[in-house]
Amino acid sequence: MSKFTHLIIFGAFLTASSAYAAKQQEIVEHKLLMDHGDGHLMDMDGGMVMGQNKDKLPGGCDKISGDEEITVRAGHKYSKKFPGTMFAFDKQEWRIKPCTRLTVHFINEDNIRHQWMMHGLPKYLYDKGMFHLEVTGPAKISGTLIVPKEDKTYLVHCDIAQHMEKGMKGQLVVGKGGGTFPSIPGLTDFAIPDNYGPTQIAATTSAQPAVTQPTAAQPLPAPQSSSNTGTFIIGLALGLFATPFAVSNFKQRFKGMSSKDVVIYGANLGKSLFDQAVHLAISIYRRFKK
């Protein structure tokens, strides 16, 4: 093949790539999924449903109590109302009646993968106790499950590294629910809150329990044994050589004073010494803290 045709083909591919990028802005619906059994469906564009169950009744459910559909949107833009997050679902809680057949339409509005992954379902019906929707956006994928009879709160999250931690977390409450999960944006507090420093804490304590957590961000002043030995030796030298001078000095100063006067003088001296020592200690401590 000549160089020229190469160039044409190359050009065509390069142009195609920009068309490809433009196409990505519309939401693609993933409908043609291959069934791999056990409720696991997949397509070649990264769409995936796990734990699909349209007809198997969970224990205790005589029949399907009703059909319900919810639409969940996911993306960076839903993190806007929750400071300190980066990704989120449009809602953080869904309430469903027991034994409902629930269809979830999951719309991912970002240009990356997101997941709507539910944990804690009975393992005899759902592999690993999971119901899971996953798609690379902007795209939509749908799946169906039948929720069990028991009142329970289920964790729903995106399991891509740091997505749950940075806000993509919610809960699905069946019946009256049961149990809670920490750090759901707008619903529950962090188990381990962040430290915003002394100036910020005053403003935020009303909302959060005032547990200040030491963070590794602050450098820990490590105890230094070598400098301690040094100060010890200085102290030793002071004690050995200054005590004779101090003793002779005090002998002269207290000549002719009554014992009461000596005690009062000593008390005053002690007080001023203590004050000075406190000042010194504070300034040294500050310097060390820096």
Next chain:
Amino acid sequence: MQTRSLVFLFGSALLSLSTGAGAVTSPPPSAKVQLGQAEPFCNSGVPSEWRKAQVIEGVNIQESRVCNADNPADIAAFVKGTNNISMQTIMDTSSLAADAITKTNDMDGDGDPDHIIIKVEIMEVNGHSPDFAGVVPTFDIAPGIQPSFWVFAPKTRDMSTRSFASVEANPMLRMPSTPIRVEQGDVVWLVVENTHYFPHSIHLHGVDHPFMDHGGEGNDGVGQTSQMDIMPGQSKTYVIRPRQPGTMYYHCHVQPHTHIPMGLAGMFIVEENRPNNWVQTFNVGAGQVRHPSVAVLEKFSQEYDLHYQSVDKDLHKLPQAANDPRLIARAMNQEYDITDATDDYFLLNGRSFPYTLRESLITVNPNEKIKLRILNGHTETLALHTHGHKATETHYDGVEQNPSAQVTRDVYMMAPAQRLDLSINTTDDGLHSFGSGIWMFHDHVERSFTTDGMGEGGSISLIVYKSYLDENGTPKTHGMDLTPYFTKEFWERKIPVWQDWADDWGSLAEPAGIQTAAAASVTGTTGVKSAPDVVATDTSSNPLGSLFNGLLFGIAGYVLYLYRERVLAVINQLASQAKGKH
């Protein structure tokens, strides 16, 4: 400290007395420090079939004799593309996404695809959790050492961890960022899906790429000159058609002084164009390339990717210290100062010794020629040394050196970001090889064979002749017991390195009751206690406290001196009483 103070007191007191009172202070006896729970040498759980040479989906896969061998289904998918293999093989991979690699269109009609779509995601391992005290998903570089990292990883599906019950990262999510291989002349769409919470980009260092693509978008990955960074939740396609082969480099160019050390850097290899040349697109965890390209196999029997990296542990703690991305950004961009930084951990292919022995061995037979592609991802110069071998430097930064001017030596100097191709010849001629054995290879800059200053650690690995390997990839070493290296306590500086060596009474063990600096710093680094607590409860570790102690002992010494006659009289009396009793 207290015992040392006593020694000082008596020392000073006795010095001032001029009698030869015969008090003998015997140094403390040796105490044995118990080893903690040691991991077995090989705990990868890899089925032994994975190590064998085999053919999957028509792809020849070479044998891999290491403990943590690559999954052959992964290799098949990397070579054929996820679009050209069965759904079963995709399911057998380590959770590779169905759209991770698409290979189509044999444009030059030479029997291999020339349009390659490669998708990578940006992942954080050993990250913070607001829900519990540990990190997730975990990737240990050595026993108990989990610095946070960011990596370019092949696009995966499903969970980031091995299972819901495990916090261990999926095998695809690991250091280093995966090496990427393409063929010379391929049209490559490199799709970066930024799943991370910070902006990122890819700069194709040394790889032939146009500054702008045909769609008018910047293609150089440099925010200041080419195109705005890729924001969280966004993706970007880099379009290239490299005309020249060679060992190149790719890395994030956003705040690169922290993003490169954080792990967003990998090898990018352009293989020479040949007919029927299906190259292995990813080489997760680097190391042995189990499906070398046609051009490499013309001259060599094996090929290895070696990526050296270094870690300042203070930098890699920052993403673990807070959850709020604003706090992490502040700590990394405004507070962290790399000009005051020092490196603590040294990695070869993402791990430190002894973990390097599980996966980064170079396993050879006599009379072989092996190609090594090396990237210095350190912040400083690398001086790689191979024991028992003198290798030939064939390519610098991907460009071949004139064959008649190629240098054969045993220390290979590399500046940061440089790449070097080496040819190792295992012919036992006293020059290229000194014969079969277990030969170390390591960076000869001393600190880089330590892990945070504990030796031997760092980026040490081995060239092992296959007669010295058992079936699980354990080298049949002839020296010391390696067990202590597989305990967390060794890297926490708790184990005296030579305690069992010299004799059975431990003449190089630890004196009983010693307060080591290491133990103090260990409690400091765990971060369980806050610093002010430590200072307040333990006066002996406070400089003021020891000054005061010194003063007290000084006064006591003076008083002793003052009343020396009385003290001497008492001592003499006691001595004579003691004599009288005898």
